[in-house]
Amino acid sequence: MAADADHGGTVNGGPPQDDAALGTDDAKRLSEARERIRQQLGKIIVGQDDVIEEILIGLFSRGHVLLEGVPGLAKTLMISTLAQTLDLSFSRIQFTPDLMPADVTGTEIIEEDRNSGHRELRFMKGPLFANVVLADEINRTPPKTQASLLEAMQERQVTVGRTRHPLDNPFFVLATQNPIEQEGTYPLPEAQQDRFMFKIFVEYPSFDEEFEVARRTTGMNDQDVQPVMAAEEIIRLQDLVRRVPVSDHVIRYALSLVRQTRVGSDGVPDFVDELVGWGAGPRAVQFLILGGKARALLQGRFHVQIEDIQALAKPVLRHRMVVNFAAESEGIGSDEVIDRIIDATPTTEDALSRDARFQKIFAS
Template identity: 45%
Template sequence: MSLASTDIAKEEIQAFASRVKEIRDRLHETVVGQDETIDLLLTCALTGSHALLVGVPGLAKTLMVKALAAAFQWKFSRIQFTPDLMPSDITGYELLGKSSENGSPQLTFRPGPVFSNLVLADEINRAAPKTQSALLEAMAERHVTVGGQTHHLEEPFVVVATQNPIEQEGTYPLPEAQLDRFMMEIRIGYPKPEQEKEIVMKTSGATPAIPAAAFDRETFLQLRNLVWSVPIPENVAEFAVQLCGATRPDEPTAKQFAKDYVAWGAGPRGAQSLVTAAKAGALLKGRTAPTVADIRDVAVPVLRHRVVVNHRAIGDGVTTETVIKNLLKELE
């Protein structure tokens, strides 16, 4: 899908905005409030990227993801991560059975829950590293390997993982390599009092209904391809690279704040994710190309899990979010 013609681009963007509004409306039929969270989730979904949801229990994280899958008419699966979860519980396994032709023993592959369009990895940090790494291959390569055979995952394939920030006993921190596979870390806050009242009124009776599909898989793939085809202005790419470089304390371009408080900065995938998210954000706002302002809008959720603060930062109460916001001010 080309954006070479301005007239065609405007028509495509209007159609895009109309369809995304339809998705938003469907999600708000089920989820009360959480406008920013829904927009960030849509940004990840519309770019075929993975998301990490962090929030205390009871903030409708699971309901939000199920509603998103239903609105896109995607195959959905939920994996409850526990310490005894095995890699085969995610990827699938080979089962010895009889061949239908001659009755001789034959290994048959039974796909696991990862063979879905949208996978909800609930409390992902409760599983052992060996199990987490099984999901890492699927997230990074879009395929799984079982018994020496590679099995490809159907497009689209998006993983939304959840973490509970208040329970740390019996958890295994996600390695940086896996965290980097998530485009965004989306933190969900408590609802406002009026929203909480609406939630209580809505949920005191029957279970909230999941929204009907807004459009089919092929239509979604067209929308995703439109996001991918958005051109990147050179100054926007330069700003994304400059921002990521500013988070690396050993780089010549690093700011003093980063040198004081950062142990490890964002890698090249951080800059790639900034630009991709900005492209989706521009389309959501009805524009044909992203601006530096779009990079700034998504900088915190895209970079906060890619920047590791040092012991001095912990002692001074400086968080990764503080670092990113400070660097954005310095880069004005």
């Protein structure tokens, strides 16, 4: 039997096709789809280009995304519009202090057959059973309910009683949290934040963007969003991301960035020991490389560059490393430390291999 085109080999009995050739064609199609997605989102959403780009990278990497921003920046509207654009089912869960795990995952109920009178347990699916799930204000619900969502993110299934219920595929969680209201909230522990591939800051719009928002939202805006991509194609492209080649040098570069966040390790810069409480774990390296692969595809390339890793360093690392009191007292955040680590890391393979500090990092 001829191999499927998605996995290389022969196509329709023809000659073998190289993964790179197939991948280049797919990368071109994904890059074109990215532009169509942006065009459709632009009908509703003004600006936020970097946020949309990073959300798409998270989706095609099979990761999940934590969005942080003040109220009124269209986070919910952006996510629901994206689900329409990708023709995916969408569910929004408003997290509140009284929300229970069963309100998120679903619950078993006793149902009686009217004809036979026989009673049996039936599972009623919760809002978690959708392709795109918005966990709105996740830090407003107690840890027990937070954990029910994070378990589903990791395992992509829900266990009720003794029965496991697989979640829909693709499955993509976007959680939001408000950084300015901390009273009555339950901040996500760092270990649970690590489950999210990216932490994305949603910033205020520029003057021109806010002007356009005011103009659109106070007038008649009957723009309809058209689907650009179906679930089956998204799953195929998620598989394709795993096949994008990455050189050993790029992997070593990603490792260099992550390992330099680990306080007290050999070769770590002095400013990290002075400013960082603790650093990122191995999952950061995995997400840097996977995100680099997805970013390359979205830009029409079938290979990962150093620039891909650098572009994703902040959303991958900012919630996996914690600055200490000394940094906070000087107004230094994790993003500034990441910038300094990037500046201190050579980008060429020869420079990395010759640098005595990085020889210690690779040997430790």
